[in-house]
Amino acid sequence: MEHGADGAGLIELFATAPAVVLIDATRSGAAPGTVQQFDAAAGPLQADLFHYSTHRFGLAEAVETARALGDLPARLVVWGIEGADFGPGEGLSASVDMAARALVTRLKEEMGPW
Amino acid sequence: MTERVIEVNELARVEGEGALYVRLNGRQVERVEFKIHEPPRFFEALLRGRDAMEVPDITSRICGICPIAYIMSSSQAVEDATGVAVTPDIHALRRMLYCGEWIQSHVLHAAMLHAPDFLNLHDAIAIAQVNPDLVKKALRLKKAGNMLMEVIGGRAVHPVNTRVGGFYKAPSRQAIAAMIPELDWGAQAAREVALAFAGFTFPQDETDYIFVSLIHDTLYPICEGRIGSNRGLDIPASGFNDHFVEEHVARSNALQGRMRDGSPYLVGPLARYANNYHLLSEAARQTARDCGLGEVERNPYKSILVRMVEVQYAFEEAARLARAYQEPSPAFIEIPHRAGVGHACTEAPRGICYHRYEVDAQRRVVMAQIVPPTSQNQPQIEADLARVVAANLDMDDAALQWRCEQTIRNYDPCISCATHFLKLTVERV
Numbered sequence: 001m002e003h004g005a006d007g008a009g010l011i012e013l014f015a016t017a018p019a020v021v022l023i024d025a026t027r028s029g030a031a032p033g034t035v036q037q038f039d040a041a042a043g044p045l046q047a048d049l050f051h052y053s054t055h056r057f058g059l060a061e062a063v064e065t066a067r068a069l070g071d072l073p074a075r076l077v078v079w080g081i082e083g084a085d086f087g088p089g090e091g092l093s094a095s096v097d098m099a100a101r102a103l104v105t106r107l108k109e110e111m112g113p114w
Numbered sequence: 115m116t117e118r119v120i121e122v123n124e125l126a127r128v129e130g131e132g133a134l135y136v137r138l139n140g141r142q143v144e145r146v147e148f149k150i151h152e153p154p155r156f157f158e159a160l161l162r163g164r165d166a167m168e169v170p171d172i173t174s175r176i177c178g179i180c181p182i183a184y185i186m187s188s189s190q191a192v193e194d195a196t197g198v199a200v201t202p203d204i205h206a207l208r209r210m211l212y213c214g215e216w217i218q219s220h221v222l223h224a225a226m227l228h229a230p231d232f233l234n235l236h237d238a239i240a241i242a243q244v245n246p247d248l249v250k251k252a253l254r255l256k257k258a259g260n261m262l263m264e265v266i267g268g269r270a271v272h273p274v275n276t277r278v279g280g281f282y283k284a285p286s287r288q289a290i291a292a293m294i295p296e297l298d299w300g301a302q303a304a305r306e307v308a309l310a311f312a313g314f315t316f317p318q319d320e321t322d323y324i325f326v327s328l329i330h331d332t333l334y335p336i337c338e339g340r341i342g343s344n345r346g347l348d349i350p351a352s353g354f355n356d357h358f359v360e361e362h363v364a365r366s367n368a369l370q371g372r373m374r375d376g377s378p379y380l381v382g383p384l385a386r387y388a389n390n391y392h393l394l395s396e397a398a399r400q401t402a403r404d405c406g407l408g409e410v411e412r413n414p415y416k417s418i419l420v421r422m423v424e425v426q427y428a429f430e431e432a433a434r435l436a437r438a439y440q441e442p443s444p445a446f447i448e449i450p451h452r453a454g455v456g457h458a459c460t461e462a463p464r465g466i467c468y469h470r471y472e473v474d475a476q477r478r479v480v481m482a483q484i485v486p487p488t489s490q491n492q493p494q495i496e497a498d499l500a501r502v503v504a505a506n507l508d509m510d511d512a513a514l515q516w517r518c519e520q521t522i523r524n525y526d527p528c529i530s531c532a533t534h535f536l537k538l539t540v541e542r543v
Binding site for chain 1: 222226237238239242243246249250253256257260270
C-alpha cells in the first residue's frame with residue numbers, strides 16, 4: 001500500500017493489520033542508497049531520520065503518537081533508504097533506485113513467514 | 115547597552131521553511147524579520163500558455179494542506195473570465211467540500227501544532243502521552259474532514275473530482291447521507307475541544323487589527339461573497355488590486371501584502387469571525403461565548419479558539435448541506451472558448467486567497483495572479499512580533515523565542531503557499 005502526504009493517516013492504517021512493514025526515505029548523512037532496519041515495536045524511532053516537513057506528521061511522529069495512544073501493531077518493522085537528492089526533480093538517483101529494488105526483492109522473499 | 119539576538123533558523127510546527135530574526139539594543143527593538151526561505155515556485159509563470167481548464171489541477175499542487183482553496187479560487191476565476199455561472203446545487207456541493215478542508219486544516223493546526231504551545235509541550239506526541247483522549251478525538255475529527263474530501267473530491271488530498279464548471283461526477287445522495295451521523299458527532303466533538311482549549315492560559319496581547327475577509331449577506335463566507343473589512347471596505351473580488359498591493363522584500367521569497375496606504379492587515383479566522391460573527395450558527399456562537407470570546411476577538415493567541423468554533427460551524431454547515439443535498443445535474447457547466455479576465459476570492463483556512471486570470475479566445479492563460487493568505491499576513495506577523503518582543507523584554511532568550519514562535523503559529527502560516535517558515539534569531543546588542 002502506498003501512503004502519501006499525511007503521516008497522521010498512518011495511525012489509522014496501523015489498526016488494520018497485526019504486522020506492518022513500512023518503507024520510507026531517510027536523511028541521516030549516510031551514503032545514498034544505504035538501507036537501515038528499525039524494530040519500531042521494540043523502541044522509539046529517531047524522529048529526524050524521517051523528517052520531511054515542519055508542518056505535517058512524518059513517519060516517526062506517526063509511529064510515536066500511535067505508541068503513546070497504545071495503537072501500535074504488535075509487529076512493526078521500518079526500513080529506511082537513504083536519499084540522495086531531496087530537491088525538485090523526477091525519478092530516483094541510480095543508487096537509491098538500486099537499493100529500493102533490492103529491498104523489495106528481499107522483502108518479497110522474507111514475507112513468507114508474515 | 116546589552117545586545118541580544120534571538121535567531122530561529124528552522125521554525126517548527128508550521129508549513130514550509132521559515133526563520134525569525136530579532137535584534138534588541140538594550141530595551142530597544144531594532145529589527146524583527148520574519149523570513150521565508152522556502153524556494154520560489156513560479157506557479158504564476160508556468161500557468162501561462164496552459165488551457166484554463168488545467169489551472170485548478172496545477173494550482174491545487176501549491177499546497178497539500180489547502181488544495182481546495184486553490185481549486186475553488188482558480189475555478190471560480192476562470193468561470194468569471196469565460197462568463198460562466200454555476201448552478202446553486204454545484205455551489206452547495208463546493209461549499210460542503212470546502213468545509214472538509216477547513217476541518218482537516220484547522221484541527222491539524224489547533225490540536226496538533228498550536229496546542230503544544232499552551233501546554234508547554236514540544237509536540238503532539240507529548241500531548242498523546244498526557245491526554246490520549248484529546249489526540250484520539252482530534253484524529254477522528256480530522257478523519258471526518260478527510261471523509262468529506264474523499265466522498266466529494268475523490269481523495270483526501272489534491273482531489274480529482276473537481277473541475278472548472280463543477281464536478282466530474284456528482285456523489286450519490288446515499289453517499290452524502292451516509293456522512294451525516296459523523297458530521298453531527300463532529301460538531302459536538304469540536305465544541306468539546308474548543309471548551310477544553312478555553313482553559314489554556316492565554317498571553318495578554320491585543321491590537322486594533324485591520325480585519326480583511328470575505329463578507330456576505332446570509333452565509334458565513336467560505337467560497338462566496340465580497341471582500342470587506344472592519345474599516346468599511348466592501349468591494350467585489352475584481353477590486354482587489356485597487357486596494358491591496360504585493361511587494362518584494364529582500365529577506366523573503368514570498369511577496370508581502372499590504373493595503374495600498376502601506377498598512378499591514380490580517381486575514382484568517384480572527385478576521386472572518388470579527389466581520390461575520392452574526393452569520394455563525396447559534397450553536398457556534400454559543401460555543402464562542404462559552405469559550406469567553408467576544409463578538410470581535412483581538413487577542414491573536416485566541417485564534418486557536420476561533421479555529422475550533424469554525425470547525426464546529428463547518429461540521430454543522432456540512433451536515434446542513436448534506437441533509438439538503440440534491441445531486442447536481444448536470445454535474446458541471448461547459449466552459450466556452452472565450453477571452454476575458456476573471457477574478458475570484460475564497461476563504462482558505464488561513465484567510466482570503468485571491469486569483470486573477472486573463473484568458474485568450476483559445477481559452478489559454480495569458481496572465482495569472484495568485485495571492486495566498488500567508489503572503490498577506492507577513493507584514494502583520496512582523497508587526498505582532500515587534501509588539502510582543504517589546505512587551506516581553508524581561509523574558510530570557512529561551513522564553514522569548516518560545517513566545518515568538520507561538521506568535522507566528524497564531525497565523526497557521528502556510529509558507530509553501532506564500533512562496534509561492536522558521537529559523538529564529540534574537541540578537542540583543
